[in-house]
Amino acid sequence: MVDRTDRLFAPEEALPPDRRLARQLERLQEVLSQTGAVAARERAQQAGLLDGEVNLDKLRRVPLIRKEDLPRVQAERWPLGGWVWWERVRRLFVSPGPIFDPEGPGPDYWGCAVALHAAGFRPGDVVLNTFSYHLTPAAWMMEGGFQVLGAVVVPGGVGNTEIQARAASQLRATGYAGTPSFLATLLQRMDDLGLPAYFQVALVTAEPLPASLRARFEARGLRTQQAYGTADVGLVAYECPRKDGMHLLDRCLVELLDPHTHQPVPPGQPGEVVVTLLDPTYPLLRLATGDVSVLVEQPCPCGRTAPRLAGILGRVAEAVKVRGVFVHPGQLREAAARHPEVQRFQFVVRRTADRDELLAKVEADPQDPDLARRFAESVQALTTLRAEVEILPPGALGQVDRVLVDERRWD
Numbered sequence: 001m002v003d004r005t006d007r008l009f010a011p012e013e014a015l016p017p018d019r020r021l022a023r024q025l026e027r028l029q030e031v032l033s034q035t036g037a038v039a040a041r042e043r044a045q046q047a048g049l050l051d052g053e054v055n056l057d058k059l060r061r062v063p064l065i066r067k068e069d070l071p072r073v074q075a076e077r078w079p080l081g082g083w084v085w086w087e088r089v090r091r092l093f094v095s096p097g098p099i100f101d102p103e104g105p106g107p108d109y110w111g112c113a114v115a116l117h118a119a120g121f122r123p124g125d126v127v128l129n130t131f132s133y134h135l136t137p138a139a140w141m142m143e144g145g146f147q148v149l150g151a152v153v154v155p156g157g158v159g160n161t162e163i164q165a166r167a168a169s170q171l172r173a174t175g176y177a178g179t180p181s182f183l184a185t186l187l188q189r190m191d192d193l194g195l196p197a198y199f200q201v202a203l204v205t206a207e208p209l210p211a212s213l214r215a216r217f218e219a220r221g222l223r224t225q226q227a228y229g230t231a232d233v234g235l236v237a238y239e240c241p242r243k244d245g246m247h248l249l250d251r252c253l254v255e256l257l258d259p260h261t262h263q264p265v266p267p268g269q270p271g272e273v274v275v276t277l278l279d280p281t282y283p284l285l286r287l288a289t290g291d292v293s294v295l296v297e298q299p300c301p302c303g304r305t306a307p308r309l310a311g312i313l314g315r316v317a318e319a320v321k322v323r324g325v326f327v328h329p330g331q332l333r334e335a336a337a338r339h340p341e342v343q344r345f346q347f348v349v350r351r352t353a354d355r356d357e358l359l360a361k362v363e364a365d366p367q368d369p370d371l372a373r374r375f376a377e378s379v380q381a382l383t384t385l386r387a388e389v390e391i392l393p394p395g396a397l398g399q400v401d402r403v404l405v406d407e408r409r410w411d
C-alpha cells in the first residue's frame with residue numbers, strides 16, 4: 001500500500017504569512033529586474049516598482065490586464081504584447097481567443113507538484129492524464145508536476161474513453177488527472193465493461209466539482225481533490241486533504257478585487273481573482289481573470305499557512321451589486337445548499353424607495369415555520385445581506401433559469 005499520509009511537500013507551505021508576503025515581494029523585485037519582457041518592465045517603471053522598495057501599494061498602481069483583452073494585447077505588439085521574455089520560452093500553447101500561453105524552462109514550470117502531492121500522489125503512482133495534449137497547456141502543466149514527483153504518466157488525452165478505460169484497468173492506474181466529468185464517464189465505462197478500477201487519488205480541475213459527484217468518487221475509495229489555475233499563469237491554488245478551500249501557491253501574488261471599484265474586497269467577501277505571476281518568463285502583472293472567489297485567511301488545521309480561495313463561485317459578469325455589496329449567484333447557491341429541504345429557489349433584486357431589496361423565493365414544504373428565518377440566516381452568513389424570504393409551495397417557481405435576477409431599473 002502506498003503511504004499517502006499528508007505531509008508538506010515544501011517547507012514554504014508552512015511559512016508564517018508575513019514572511020511569505022515578504023518573500024513574494026522580494027521575488028517580484030528579482031523578476032522585474034531580470035526579465036526581458038519589455039511591457040512588464042514599462043508597467044513596473046511607471047508604477048515605481050523598479051525604484052527602491054517593492055510593496056503592494058506600488059503593485060496596485062499597475063493597471064489591470066483583463067484576460068479578455070489578451071488576444072488584442074498579444075496581437076498588437078510582438079512578441080505576445082511585450083509581456084514575454086522570448087529567450088526563455090520552451091513551449092507555446094494556443095488557448096481559445098486566441099490567447100497564446102508561453103511555458104518557460106525548468107522542471108514543473110506551472111507549479112503543479114505541490115498540488116499533486118497534497119492530493120496524495122506519490123512516486124510510483126501510475127497516472128492517467130486525461131487533459132488535452134494538443135494546443136492548450138493543462139496536460140503539460142500536470143506532466144511537469146508528475147515528472148518532479150516521480151509518477152508514471154499515461155498520456156491519455158481527451159476522448160477514446162474505451163481505450164483509456166481498458167488501459168487504466170490493465171495498467172492498474174492508481175491516479176487520475178482531468179476534469180471531474182470525464183472521471184465520471186470513465187468510471188461508468190469501466191463499470192459497464194466489468195473492468196476493475198484501481199484509482200486511489202484524483203486531481204480534478206477546469207470545471208466545478210459538485211459535492212455530490214465528489215461523494216460518489218470517494219464512496220468508491222477514490223480520494224478527489226481540486227486545484228485552480230489559468231492557462232496563462234499555471235496553478236494558482238490547490239486543496240489540501242481538509243478539502244475546505246484551496247491554498248494559494250507562493251508562485252503568484254493574488255488579490256481579490258471589487259470588480260467595479262478595483263479596490264481590495266474586505267475579508268470574507270467575494271472579489272475578482274487578480275494574479276501577478278512571479279516568474280521572469282511571462283511576468284503578467286495583475287491579470288484580472290474574471291473568476292470570482294472569496295479569500296479565507298483563518299489558519300487551516302492541515303498546517304499549510306497560505307490563505308485559501310473558498311472555491312470559484314463563477315464569473316464576474318454574473319455578479320450584481322446589492323446595497324453596495326457585490327453578490328454572486330455562487331454564494332446564493334451555496335446558501336441554498338445548506339437547506340436540503342429547499343427544492344428550488346430564485347433570488348430577485350428590486351429597488352423600492354431608492355433602496356435595494358433582496359428577495360428569496362424558495363420552494364419548500366410550507367409545514368416548517370422556521371425555514372424562512374434559517375434560510376435568511378444562511379444568506380446573511382454568506383453575503384452579509386439581509387434577504388426577505390418567501391416560502392412557496394413546490395412547483396410554484398416553474399423552470400428556474402437564473403439563480404439571481406436583477407429587476408432594478410436605472411433611469
Ligand SMILES: [Zn+2]
Pocket residue numbers: 240241242247300301302303304
Ligand atoms: Zn489546508
